[in-house]
Amino acid sequence: xxxxxxxxxxxxxxxxxxxxxxxxxxxxxxxxxxxxxxxxxxxxxxxxxxxxxxxxxxxxxxxxxxxxxxxxxxxxxxxxxxxxxxxxxxxxxxxxxxxxxxxxxxxxxxxxxxxxxxxxxxxxxxxxxxxxxxxxxxxxxxxxxxxxxxxxxxxxxxxxxxxxxxxxxxxxxxxxxxxxxxxxxxxxxxxxxxxxxxxxxxxxxxxxxxxxxxxxxxxxxxxxxxxxxxxxxxxxxxxxxxxxxxxxxxxxxxxxxxxxxxxxxxxxxxxxxxxxxxxxxxxxxxxxxxxxxxxxxxxxxxxxxxxxxxxxxxxxxxxxxxxxxxxxxxxxxxxxxxxxxxxxxxxxxxxxxxxxxxxxx
Amino acid sequence: xxxxxxxxxxxxxxxxxxxxxxxxxxxxxxxxxxxxxxxxxxxxxxxxxxxxxxxxxxxxxxxxxxxxxxxxxxxxxxxxxxxxxxxxxxxxxxxxxxxxxxxxxxxxxxxxxxxxxxxxxxxxxxxxxxxxxxxxxxxxxxxxxxxxxxxxxxxxxxxxxxxxxxxxxxxxxxxxxxxxxxxx
Numbered sequence: 001x002x003x004x005x006x007x008x009x010x011x012x013x014x015x016x017x018x019x020x021x022x023x024x025x026x027x028x029x030x031x032x033x034x035x036x037x038x039x040x041x042x043x044x045x046x047x048x049x050x051x052x053x054x055x056x057x058x059x060x061x062x063x064x065x066x067x068x069x070x071x072x073x074x075x076x077x078x079x080x081x082x083x084x085x086x087x088x089x090x091x092x093x094x095x096x097x098x099x100x101x102x103x104x105x106x107x108x109x110x111x112x113x114x115x116x117x118x119x120x121x122x123x124x125x126x127x128x129x130x131x132x133x134x135x136x137x138x139x140x141x142x143x144x145x146x147x148x149x150x151x152x153x154x155x156x157x158x159x160x161x162x163x164x165x166x167x168x169x170x171x172x173x174x175x176x177x178x179x180x181x182x183x184x185x186x187x188x189x190x191x192x193x194x195x196x197x198x199x200x201x202x203x204x205x206x207x208x209x210x211x212x213x214x215x216x217x218x219x220x221x222x223x224x225x226x227x228x229x230x231x232x233x234x235x236x237x238x239x240x241x242x243x244x245x246x247x248x249x250x251x252x253x254x255x256x257x258x259x260x261x262x263x264x265x266x267x268x269x270x271x272x273x274x275x276x277x278x279x280x281x282x283x284x285x286x287x288x289x290x291x292x293x294x295x296x297x298x299x300x301x302x303x304x305x306x307x308x309x310x311x312x313x314x315x316x317x318x319x320x321x322x323x324x325x326x327x328x329x330x331x332x333x334x335x336x337x338x339x340x341x342x343x344x345x346x347x348x349x350x351x352x353x354x355x356x357x358x359x360x361x
Numbered sequence: 362x363x364x365x366x367x368x369x370x371x372x373x374x375x376x377x378x379x380x381x382x383x384x385x386x387x388x389x390x391x392x393x394x395x396x397x398x399x400x401x402x403x404x405x406x407x408x409x410x411x412x413x414x415x416x417x418x419x420x421x422x423x424x425x426x427x428x429x430x431x432x433x434x435x436x437x438x439x440x441x442x443x444x445x446x447x448x449x450x451x452x453x454x455x456x457x458x459x460x461x462x463x464x465x466x467x468x469x470x471x472x473x474x475x476x477x478x479x480x481x482x483x484x485x486x487x488x489x490x491x492x493x494x495x496x497x498x499x500x501x502x503x504x505x506x507x508x509x510x511x512x513x514x515x516x517x518x519x520x521x522x523x524x525x526x527x528x529x530x531x532x533x534x535x536x537x538x539x540x541x542x543x544x545x
Binding site: 004006031032118119174175178179180181182265268269271272274275344346347348 | 394400514
């Protein structure tokens with residue numbers, strides 16, 4: 001059995017990147033995710049391990065465009081940042097979406113808007129799932145709730161990115177990034193050889209041969225009719241993802257009369273709330289969306305038909321609640337509890353909100 | 362069994378590494394653990410704290426605000442965390458630098474003269490292990506063999522020659538801890 005290690009979320013993520021056969025990391029430092037690049041620089045995989053390139057770009061804008069370039073060549077590439085830095089990357093992400101390039105992006109979110117704070121936040125939900133950049137596009141958004149998932153979602157993220165030619169965003173916060181927990185790291189897998197890249201990414205700019213048409217990586221099409229067809233193609237892909245890639249975890253939901261919907265570290269806090277509530281005789285469960293896009297609409301809809309109350313708990317003013325309410329439909333009014341600006345709700349205050357907003361009604 | 366601990370003091374006292382060694386000792390004994398540091402601006406202001414959970418079962422929330430044990434190493438931390446100790450809980454503090462003693466009567470309060478001991482013995486680097494020893498005397502959560510393994514895992518290989526000194530400090534701490542106020 002693989003050794004159990006005690007690691008920070010950011011470090012486990014970085015180690016998993018090296019083990020996932022990543023070809024290149026391009027980043028720019030920002031709290032609370034700087035350990036990702038620090039770890040990669042210290043490991044120096046280009047020289048000492050897999051040959052993977054680790055590069056500190058001159059800015060976030062450069063970093064995301066290096067990702068665009070690397071991904072266009074069929075390489076497994078990625079970047080990481082925190083909220084203000086992710087905002088800077090939005091133009092590049094929109095271009096990546098338009099050009100249908102696979103890549104992995106990590107956002108260890110912090111309080112905003114603006115430079116905000118460096119403490120945990122989930123206020124980037126809209127930006128992540130509704131398209132932070134311009135144009136009709138989606139990313140697959142994974143929300144880890146443990147250090148183990150920080151490690152596991154790297155190979156999963158790369159696999160999904162290449163399966164669908166799409167950007168995969170891992171959305172987390174400083175709780176998961178900074179905390180240490182037990183982790184079993186994924187088995188190392190090698191980087192693709194040049195031959196494997198040509199075989200696995202027939203769309204990439206790997207050098208034109210006589211037997212095929214030229215591959216073009218672009219997000220520009222001045223012909224509106226053609227652009228519309230491209231948009232429909234993207235829409236079909238997003239629909240396929242919604243049909244096939246929903247992931248969620250239902251915790252103590254089987255007999256639940258009330259349900260909290262929460263993701264990431266907030267879902268961990270809410271698991272404790274469920275334990276506290278059950279000790280008081282309140283049958284509370286937690287539904288944790290693991291993918292924020294695609295959103296677990298069916299699962300939430302089904303729960304909404306049989307529970308007495310539902311509440312979205314977020315470190316935001318109320319963002320995911322819009323999707324929860326849409327999924328629930330008109331059967332019940334979804335309640336909300338949140339803290340913002342980098343503040344984290346305590347299990348006791350969430351329990352109080354559960355009692356006041358759901359149980360006593 | 363679940364033990365929720367806060368360790369709080371100045372940066373440089375080894376608060377975070379003490380928490381890490383404790384957590385790694387728990388890992389070595391096959392327990393569930395979490396280690397959550399303060400990483401906000403208070404870090405830049407000189408104070409540091411870490412909450413550690415050691416449990417036989419899966420840990421739900423790594424973020425906690427009520428503690429079974431508070432280990433307090435400066436006055437700011439005393440002000441912040443004395444009232445966060447659960448009823449019937451434990452508060453351990455080093456009197457050095459404490460101007461206002463804790464007043465709770467519903468918890469057990471211990472002192473450990475760790476900084477004085479470490480300074481006199483010329484072991485200021487392992488001050489935090491003296492404190493850890495005192496804590497483990499009160500709450501023997503992990504066996505000494507696993508603490509040793511925790512040290513081996515936490516310290517970089519180049520510092521493994523320091524392990525005996527760390528173990529000596531832990532032993533010293535066990536003799537230094539004193540119950541000063543028992544819960545009513």
